Amino acid sequence: MAKRHLNPKLKAALEFGPVLGFFVAYLWLKDETFSISGADYAGFIVVTAGFIPVFLLAMAALWRLTGHLSRMQVMTAVLIVVFGGLSVWFNDPRFFKMKPTFIYLLFGGVLGLGLLRGQSWLKYVMEGVMPLSHEGWMILTRRLAIFFLGLAVLNEVIWRGFSEETWVYFKTFGLTAAIFGFFLLQGPLFRDHGFGGRRRAR
Numbered sequence: 001m002a003k004r005h006l007n008p009k010l011k012a013a014l015e016f017g018p019v020l021g022f023f024v025a026y027l028w029l030k031d032e033t034f035s036i037s038g039a040d041y042a043g044f045i046v047v048t049a050g051f052i053p054v055f056l057l058a059m060a061a062l063w064r065l066t067g068h069l070s071r072m073q074v075m076t077a078v079l080i081v082v083f084g085g086l087s088v089w090f091n092d093p094r095f096f097k098m099k100p101t102f103i104y105l106l107f108g109g110v111l112g113l114g115l116l117r118g119q120s121w122l123k124y125v126m127e128g129v130m131p132l133s134h135e136g137w138m139i140l141t142r143r144l145a146i147f148f149l150g151l152a153v154l155n156e157v158i159w160r161g162f163s164e165e166t167w168v169y170f171k172t173f174g175l176t177a178a179i180f181g182f183f184l185l186q187g188p189l190f191r192d193h194g195f196g197g198r199r200r201a202r
Helices: 008-029 043-066 071-090 094-116 121-126 134-161 164-184 187-193
Strands: 033-036 039-042
Touching: 008 043, 008 164, 033 043, 039 043, 043 071, 071 094, 094 121, 094 134, 094 164, 121 134, 134 164, 134 187
Parallel strands: none
Antiparallel strands: 033 039
């Protein structure tokens, strides 16, 4: 299926809508307990169970409308199904809370492996979005690999050391803001190593 352009607002709704839906549903049901087939499930588990199919439907719609899903989106979907499913199956929220840790460890590890081979695998994913020189891609990949590993550590600190509600706020807004802030701070790199850039970023 050929890749097609999609209205940015609709694309953002499909990508971030399920996460915001999880957040709203959690605030609504966080203090509730549900008895299902003789077992008691906290609101967090019930919301997680609902989030999985909603996220998959959003990704299916995104693929249907654009004809494309990135490798990162596919891997994220797989990990959501695996860790979300484990949380629901074992009635244990810890599995779902560990999901971001594994996602960022995986992304950081993959980028690091590419760097060890002298390659920027990030370039293959984002080259059409941000045209950079080879040196620029290597610098950005190195920074992003370190950043992802840092997010993995931060997620472990938050879910293990703080309340469940704090983690939900962190997962919904903190991680998104951190990633946005990271790319915002790369402005000098994009300027210096984009097409026409002459100076080297430090």
